[in-house]
Amino acid sequence: MTLRKSTPVRVDAMLDDLRTLVDIESPSRDVDALKASAEAVAAVIEGRLGGRADLVESAAGPHVHWTGGGEPAVLILGHHDTVFPLGTLARRPFTVRDGRATGPGVFDMLGGLVQAIHGLAALDDRSGVEILVTADEEVGSHSSRALIEERALACGAVLVFEGAADGGALKTGRKGCGTFHVSIAGRASHAGLEPAAGINALVEAAHQVLDIAALGRPDIGTTVTPTVASAGTLDNVVPAAATVVVDVRVESAGEKDRVESAFAALAPHVDGAEITVRGGIGRPPMPESASTELFAVARTLLPGLEGTAVGGGSDGNFTAALGVPTLDGLGAVGGGAHADHEYLVVDAMTERANLVTGLVQARQHQAGARS
Known part of the structure; x- marks a missing residue:
């Protein structure tokens, strides 16, 4: 030309x-x-x-x-x-x-x-x-x-x-990409006097990190990567809240739907804990x-x-x-x-x-x- x-x-x-x-x-x-x-x-x-x-x-x-x-x-x-x-x-x-x-x-x-x-x-x-x-x-x-x-x-x-x-x-x-924010609500209590009275949001967050990481399918280009986590206030208080931030990358619309559905279906492992998910894959592949x-x-x-x-x-x-x-x-x-x-x-x-x-x-x- x-x-x-x-x-x-x-x-x-x-x-x-x-x-x-x-x-x-x-x-x-x-x-x-x-x-x-x-x-x-x-x-x-x-x-x-x-x-x-x-x-x-x-x-x-x-x-x-x-x-x-x-x-x-x-x-x-x-x-x-x-x-x-x-x-x-x-x-x-x-x-x-x-x-x-x-x-x-x-x-x-x-x-x-x-x-x-x-x-x-x-x-x-x-x-x-x-x-x-x-x-x-x-x-x-x-x-x-x-x-x-x-x-x-x-x-x-x-x-x-x-x-x-x-x-x-x-x-x-x-790849399509997005960010999910997973919030865990528990209940605070004294970690020494009555730890069983609390609902440990940090323990729940640990379970969720493993569940979330397992959603990845790198063999087909899907990566699900927990990147930021926070929990707790003091060393003698059972954490009442925790958050996990997750980066997600997908190569197909089908994987976008699968991953978003999986986040919506996340369920607690610790009795009494509550999970809220916001975010999504905002940029399509x-x-x-x-x-x-x-x-x-x-x-x-x-x-x-x-x-x-x-x-x-x-x-x-x-x-x-x-x-x-x-x-x-x-x-x-x-x-x-x-x-x-x-x-x-x-x-x-x-x-x-x-x-x-x-x-x-x-x-x-x-x-x-x-x-």
Whole structure:
């Protein structure tokens, strides 16, 4: 495929914009910080692409939406919230050294946003393109899911700019994922004087952890992992309450139903204990079939490009579940998401931006042929 570009992609310009975004910290749930971040994202989009980037207010913070006009044909999807608390930047400022850019959010996923914007800026024609950058992906996308699904259905194809998989591979499938909170109610009593008068929520929690862990089916891709537990108040008091938090990942809708039903059916082992379960598998699985068409185009543009299914979830799970063709992992090449060693490979930025250019052109051509 021949790309029709108006301007070449420049690494120094991409790094300048990346620095701008990283230097405005954007931890999830901090609405004031996210407002400043959204304004910065909008300014970068407008400066590179023209037009107006609208801030869509929500309880979680502003989302950013831009359109190139014309009939919607492709949605560029990302998020500007990060997992790092305010103050991380002072300890780990944006730095470019030895071919790597580091700093909070460079890989997940500010680098991907910048590459997407610059890939679009290389096009003469941006009609049919929409950009949606949400404020709450890292915490479940509760305020943005309806908007994501609306624009995905309108556009008919979604390119997700989460960081690439190992070695730069695209993410062609994702597990469905969710969190369960299991609360146990017991009864307190003196642990020395009358332990039998109590109902030990901690003992019940221990039983539940074993029952819950047994729900996993790693042979078919289902993982059920108790991750956080708490119980008790003092060392001489029978615990009256306990909680267990569980991470769940599934590869199929059938497993989603099975696991959710199993959590709903959890029963106490200790007489008198009561169990309450909340939560669920909020992100449905993203089947590899959702990416087949777009991934084939990507491989014609970048021969040798690999694709892989991964365990983590993204907003691409939502769009794929609607039956909208979705390709993920188009963002930064690097690693260390959510960790202090997070990094982006600078030399890969141009190639990934050019991939955006080609994928969008292919989608515009396809949409034009159908109209």
